[in-house]
Amino acid sequence: MTIETTKTQLVRDFYAALAAGDRDTLEALIDPAFVGHGAEGMPFGIGGAHDGAEAMRRNFWGVIARNFEARAEADEIVALDDGRLLVTGRYRGKGRNGGGPLDAAFAHLISTANGRITSLSQFTDTARWQDAARTRTLDLAIADGVATLRLNRPDKGNAINEAMAYELLDMATEIAERDDVRAILIAGNGPNFTVGGDVGLFAKTSREDLPKRLRRMIDRFHLAIEKLTSQDAPIVAAVRGGIGGGGLGLLYVSDIVLASDTAQFALGYGRLGLTADGGNTWFLPRLVGMQRAKELFLLNRRLNAQEAADIGLVSRVVADDALDAEAAAAAATLAAGPTNAYGKMRRLLRQSFETSLADQLNDEVEAIVDASRSDDVAEGIAAFVEKRPAVFRGK
The missing domain is CATH 3.10.450.50 (Nuclear Transport Factor 2; Chain: A,)
Structure with a gap:
């Protein structure tokens, strides 16, 4: 042989x-x-x-x-x-x-x-x-101008793993490339929105491999957050059950956050000896103030829905059995609005903490002048004069 x-x-x-x-x-x-x-x-x-x-x-x-x-x-x-x-x-x-x-x-x-x-x-x-591997961790449906994105690992509390991070980036990119998306609704299948990172997966990962796994996963998750933040289409989040860790990043990218009265909010990093991801150290101080953000990080306080609303994490608390309908109604209302103008509003608000007053005033001028050229503005002014609801096309 x-x-x-x-x-x-x-x-x-x-x-x-x-x-x-x-x-x-x-x-x-x-x-x-x-x-x-x-x-x-x-x-x-x-x-x-x-x-x-x-x-x-x-x-x-x-x-x-x-x-x-x-x-x-x-x-x-x-x-x-x-x-x-x-x-x-x-x-x-x-x-x-x-x-x-x-x-x-x-x-x-x-x-x-x-x-x-x-x-x-x-x-x-x-x-x-x-x-x-696709469709395991997220569901995406687009209808009537609304892209509904649902986290779909209900048996794992919709914990974020590598597959979900990859898929979230793919779906955020797909949404950005669609001309027919005028609002986005983010929710979770099952009793929880997301418990954050998949700690069970981390426990099965060797000490040597964990840093590489975290980098691969979080790099893509952060790119997805950036992609969602930069959309023209406004975003509604419907939060039911637990939401924690990096999963809060999906709350931060949202413009309207409706929380079920069952919702619970926690960071959880200190319990694991970790720091932060999902934009928590950037968004959270801006939403709730630096001192409160430090307390939430260092003492790992768990907040109920009303406490989260009181400090500015969520827009409104609704009854659990009304959450889905109210979130869908909010997304439908936004999908009927002036999408191009909404995008400009989102960018102006996002940059306002880092931009000088003079620069912000200049950017407001440029944005409103640019928006004034659109068909939606012509329709909005005509509808105001004629005392009727405007019919916006999002362009």
């Missing part, structure tokens, strides 16, 4: 063990010093280097197994001049928990030594993986 044949059989045994989830065989086939590299852009932040066989099993293949019903089907194995093997084939399967179908080509570069696999570099169509 040639060396190439031996290597090829080793690799075939490896793919068979992966498909069967045969941990004992994988341990025998993979060198303990194995180095894996997932394709950049893989979902759940598993792209990049995984040093060691255990890290690859736990943080790459294990994540795939938890989130996908999929297998790698090797079609062709070619020996390269440098001693490595090039394996080509397809990943086939589907995302778990409502995810879509997966059918993605792959190429793996595999190195072997002493009868074991020492490295694997993955190349694949990561967009197909992202599509297969």
Whole structure:
């Protein structure tokens, strides 16, 4: 038997063990010093280097197994001049928990030594993986000018994980690119809005990997917050149950925040020894004042809905059974308004804490002059004169 044949059989045994989830065989086939590299852009932040066989099993293949019903089907194995093997084939399967179908080509570069696999570099169509994972953590529906975005991990308190951060950025981008979106409604499926970051996920992450996981997740979550903040379309948040940690960032980007009388608000970072994300250190002092913000951070005070309203975190408290209807009505009212002008209002208010009075006055002039050129202003003035409701088109 040639060396190439031996290597090829080793690799075939490896793919068979992966498909069967045969941990004992994988341990025998993979060198303990194995180095894996997932394709950049893989979902759940598993792209990049995984040093060691255990890290690859736990943080790459294990994540795939938890989130996908999929297998790698090797079609062709070619020996390269440098001693490595090039394996080509397809990943086939589907995302778990409502995810879509997966059918993605792959190429793996595999190195072997002493009868074991020492490295694997993955190349694949990561967009197909992202599509297969999509719809697990968020629901987006657009109708009658309102984009309704619902956090959809009710069994986990809508805790924010990597998938949700990635998906939130994708959906915020999609909303921004739609001309027909004139208001946004953010809510949570289940009894909670969001408990914040997925502490259960953090607990399963090794101490060495936690900083990288947090960076990948929070970078995208922050980009989503920026994207939502910069929309012309005004945003309504409907808060039911618990909301905490970085999840408060979704409250901060909202212009109208309606809270059920069941709502509870807390930061929670101090309990974990963490600091802050989601824009908490920027938005919170501006909403409630510096001294109160420090108290909420350092003493981890939990606020009920009325307390949150009293200090300016929410716009209004409503009965729990009325929350959905009132939030939908507010979003519909905003969707019928002058969207372009709303966008200018949002930007002027957001910058006002950092801009000098002279600059702010100048920006107000430029914004109102620019807005005056729109069809909506012509309609608004005509409707005022004619004593009838205006019919705005959002342009």
